[in-house]
Amino acid sequence: MELLNKLYELAKSNIKKIVLPEGEEERTILAASKIKDINVAHPILIGNYEAILNKAKKLNVNIDEIDIIDPEKSDKLQYYIEKFYELRKNKGVTIEKAKSIVRDPLYFGTMMVKCNDADGMVSGAIHTTGDLLRPGLQVIKTLKGASVVSSFFIMMVPNSCYGEEGMLLFADCAVNPNPDYKELAEIAIATADTARNVCKIEPKVAMLSFSTMGSADHETVEKVRMATELAKNMRPDLLIDGELQLDSAIVQKVAKQKAPNSSVAGRANVLIFPDLQSGNIGYKLVQRFANAEAIGPICQGFAKPINDLSRGCSVEDIVNVVVLTSVQSQSKITL
The missing domain is CATH 3.40.50.10950 (Rossmann fold)
Incomplete structure (x- = not known):
């Protein structure tokens, strides 16, 4: 709050x-x-x-x-x-x-x-x-330099130790059904910039998947890996890591086991979902089950x-x- x-x-x-x-x-x-x-x-x-x-x-x-x-x-x-x-x-x-x-x-x-x-x-x-x-x-x-419009939710989870004292940004939960790896990288960067410039927090961005650091192979996992590498190369000033399962991204105990060398795992406050289905389902699950306040969707990328x-x-x-x-x-x- x-x-x-x-x-x-x-x-x-x-x-x-x-x-x-x-x-x-x-x-x-x-x-x-x-x-x-x-x-x-x-x-x-x-x-x-x-x-x-x-x-x-x-x-x-x-x-x-x-x-x-x-x-x-x-x-x-x-x-x-x-x-x-x-x-x-x-x-x-x-x-x-x-x-x-x-x-x-x-x-x-x-x-x-x-x-x-x-x-x-x-x-x-x-x-x-x-x-x-x-x-x-x-x-x-679109804003100059932007190729995609996306959206994010600010999730305010009461009595939570995850994210930034219970606050996390979720993206994209409303606009892009199935972004390719380039679009996913841009969504990650846009949401990180929003976290830093509007929400006034230092972003720690987790690129979410059903795999953590190579634990599974699938074309959808590969998309997240490629998006992660591209985002890191485009913006080396940002903390971005992946691919990470949700528990690896926000639970420190799990992160130590699954991704001990990650600069983001266990501490993420920005969660980037691989597609709209997972993002939309994810924010609504947290909103309803955790009685969280979901502020949004807020658009990114418009001029x-x-x-x-x-x-x-x-x-x-x-x-x-x-x-x-x-x-x-x-x-x-x-x-």
């Missing part, structure tokens, strides 16, 4: 405009009200003005000081349409298609971020990750911060992701 407190204070120190394109959704309205009350960001709700006001009244929350933008009535609509057309005309988008696409709240919100009318965007309470990624990749695009939510998210989850998005915007760290 200490990290969350620090992030909240950082967000309060430099208020950023965060657009919420699911403005008519009840949890989003409640979150926007709380965000405004505790002053961690300037929330902007996208949607039908009357619908949002009526739902807020039904929920008995005050949103009088929160900006509400209806794309149909916005004086920026035509500008965003023209801008989107210029961005996508070489991909076959006509001006007529642009007029339809930009009216979608997700695209409208993404254009706000692109045109510096908002500092970041958070969506996903009622949309899928793919719904967020499409406008993100088409409009925001500007736009972040996803689980459709099962709570109001508190939305607030936390908005706070992280604000901190990303402050630090310009999106990779």
